[in-house]
Amino acid sequence: MPADELDARILALLLEQPRTSVREYARILGVARGTLQARLDRLDRDGVITGYGPRLSPEALGYRVLAFVHLEVTQGHLDATGRALAAVPEIIEAFSITGGGDLLTRVVARDAAHLEDVIQRLVQVPGVVRTRTEVALRERVPQRMLPLVREVGRDAAAGRTP
Structure with a gap:
């Protein structure tokens, strides 16, 4: 609705x-x-x-590095690999995706060495074939929903449906 x-x-x-x-x-x-x-x-x-x-800040909890890790997964193992990734506490989000890779994870780490340790752990998860990591330098637009909610309200007031 x-x-x-x-x-x-x-x-x-x-x-x-x-x-x-x-x-x-x-x-x-x-x-x-x-x-x-x-x-x-x-x-x-x-x-x-x-x-x-x-909403908690990983940075304030000591996890100052944010990275996006793309995972290529053996065909037919996406569900099992996703369940295994849920056991890695540094993965704060994971999505199945199209394009370059099968899964995109948002990973936090205390520092670069810790990030390397996390990536090494990910490579050992059954079904993971390879990874590609991109480190975030600075947040430019924080996670937000308010602009979207306001747009929904404007659309509803104007009689438009999404």
């Missing part, structure tokens, strides 16, 4: 003020608390809201 204008306003508020109570959100939005709670429940159920909790 596509989000409507009120859904977009709710989502924007959740992103802008994540530590506010449901009662306060309802007051700010000018809707009944029950209405807001029903919307939140639906957004949860529909998978629009995928989690609640703090």
Whole structure:
């Protein structure tokens, strides 16, 4: 179910003020608390809201190096390899992809030597044929959803559907 204008306003508020109570959100939005709670429940159920909790900084936890590691995987082993990669704590995201490689992982490390150790561990995962690593120098656009939510709200207000 596509989000409507009120859904977009709710989502924007959740992103802008994540530590506010449901009662306060309802007051700010000018809707009944029950209405807001029903919307939140639906957004949860529909998978629009995928989690609640703090976003943590790997850098602040001592993981100052961010790298994107492309993995080429033996044909037919993508699922098993993906499950094995889940055991590597330095992999904070992994996606199956098209193009150059089969999996793209976002990897954090304490320093360059630690990154090399992580890559050596990845090469030993059954099914991994080869890796290619790109080290991020600086974050230019942080992970964000608010501009997208605002666009959804504008589209809904204008009667456009995605």
